[in-house]
Amino acid sequence: MANSPLPPSSRAIGTVAMRWHGASLELLDQRLLPMEEHWITVEGASGVSQCIRDMVVRGAPAIGISAAYGVALAARHAGGGDWKAEIKQAIRELAASRPTAVNLFWALQRMERVFHKCHSLDEASKRLAAEAVTIHEDDLAANLAMAGNALEVMHPEAPISVLTHCNTGALATGGYGTALGVIRRLHEKNLLTMVYADETRPWLQGSRLTAWELAQDSIPVTLNADGAAAAILAQGDVRWVVVGADRITANGDVANKIGTYSLAVLARHHKVGFMVVAPSSTIDMSLAAGTDIPIEERDGSEVREIRGIPLAPEGIKVFNPVFDVTPASLIDAIVTEKGVVHNPNITGMRDLFG
Numbered sequence: 001m002a003n004s005p006l007p008p009s010s011r012a013i014g015t016v017a018m019r020w021h022g023a024s025l026e027l028l029d030q031r032l033l034p035m036e037e038h039w040i041t042v043e044g045a046s047g048v049s050q051c052i053r054d055m056v057v058r059g060a061p062a063i064g065i066s067a068a069y070g071v072a073l074a075a076r077h078a079g080g081g082d083w084k085a086e087i088k089q090a091i092r093e094l095a096a097s098r099p100t101a102v103n104l105f106w107a108l109q110r111m112e113r114v115f116h117k118c119h120s121l122d123e124a125s126k127r128l129a130a131e132a133v134t135i136h137e138d139d140l141a142a143n144l145a146m147a148g149n150a151l152e153v154m155h156p157e158a159p160i161s162v163l164t165h166c167n168t169g170a171l172a173t174g175g176y177g178t179a180l181g182v183i184r185r186l187h188e189k190n191l192l193t194m195v196y197a198d199e200t201r202p203w204l205q206g207s208r209l210t211a212w213e214l215a216q217d218s219i220p221v222t223l224n225a226d227g228a229a230a231a232i233l234a235q236g237d238v239r240w241v242v243v244g245a246d247r248i249t250a251n252g253d254v255a256n257k258i259g260t261y262s263l264a265v266l267a268r269h270h271k272v273g274f275m276v277v278a279p280s281s282t283i284d285m286s287l288a289a290g291t292d293i294p295i296e297e298r299d300g301s302e303v304r305e306i307r308g309i310p311l312a313p314e315g316i317k318v319f320n321p322v323f324d325v326t327p328a329s330l331i332d333a334i335v336t337e338k339g340v341v342h343n344p345n346i347t348g349m350r351d352l353f354g
């Protein structure tokens with residue numbers, strides 16, 4: 001069956017979120033970091049769907065890449081009967097795992113295009129595995145390119161401090177990271193004084209994942225409560241707020257982790273640059289504006305408790321949207337591997353993404 005090419009994870013720079021083995025996919029269980037590095041091995045699309053739903057693996061690009069591997073696993077383990085129906089069902093199941101990150105649907109569409117060209121199960125198994133690895137490698141390459149594009153926008157003449165939100169590193173992507181990739185590049189070029197990392201309640205991607213990734217690479221990081229971001233920007237040493245994205249619409253509105261919108265308002269008030277870094281797989285030109293983006297709401301227990309420890313009265317009503325939408329008017333630059341949209345608007349988005 002498929003002799004998948006060398007998985008990019010073995011060549012990825014720094015931490016990786018997943019490891020591809022041809023007949024199985026290993027996922028680093030991000031729910032347990034930083035206390036425990038535990039890998040889960042999945043052999044089918046259902047297992048990948050469950051891991052996406054449960055946020056074992058999370059981050060818009062990483063969701064797309066793992067879903068692509070899920071389709072490849074569906075072909076690899078399909079029975080001899082109606083293999084096409086099995087793979088179609090796998091794609092439907094993966095598409096239902098989380099609603100906001102368009103990278104998931106972008107990756108599944110890429111896999112479907114390959115699937116429809118296959119005439120045998122053996123051909124499907126080989127070609128879908130190769131496409132999934134290509135999607136992974138393309139994402140890593142995009143992250144490396146975006147870091148260069150971002151530094152051309154920032155053009156720092158001396159080391160700068162930045163603030164970031166959530167986790168947009170190797171754990172959220174095919175490696176290196178989007179906004180965190182920019183931070184890695186600043187550090188590599190000795191142009192980084194400090195990264196302020198929002199803890200990013202309620203799921204704590206900042207304190208548990210970003211702080212962990214940066215510490216692993218000896219990158220200077222200061223963890224802060226989300227509520228401290230305003231005071232940090234008021235101090236005046238932060239030059240840019242740099243964040244990722246889960247979906248960017250045709251007019252430049254950006255859906256990203258809850259709390260991003262308030263950071264954009266703060267940045268504009270304090271005359272700090274606000275930069276969104278995301279691969280073109282995050283662009284959704286089919287949606288006119290951010291109001292069209294489906295915003296995932298997760299269980300209230302994620303706010304009421306941490307690891308089963310209650311933080312609020314039992315059963316208290318919770319509003320837990322895990323993304324919000326930042327209007328294009330508050331964004332100074334959207335950086336992708338294809339180029340940069342400054343002061344994003346529908347014209348600038350169409351010029352770059354058609």
Ligand SMILES: CSC[C@H]1O[C@H](OP(=O)(O)O)[C@H](O)[C@@H]1O
Pocket residue numbers: 058059060061165166167168169172173178179205243244245246256257258322
């Ligand atoms: C480069 S990751 C993009 C995006 O995904 C994260 O969401 P989640 O952790 O819920 O999957 C967060 O919004 C990041 O900014």
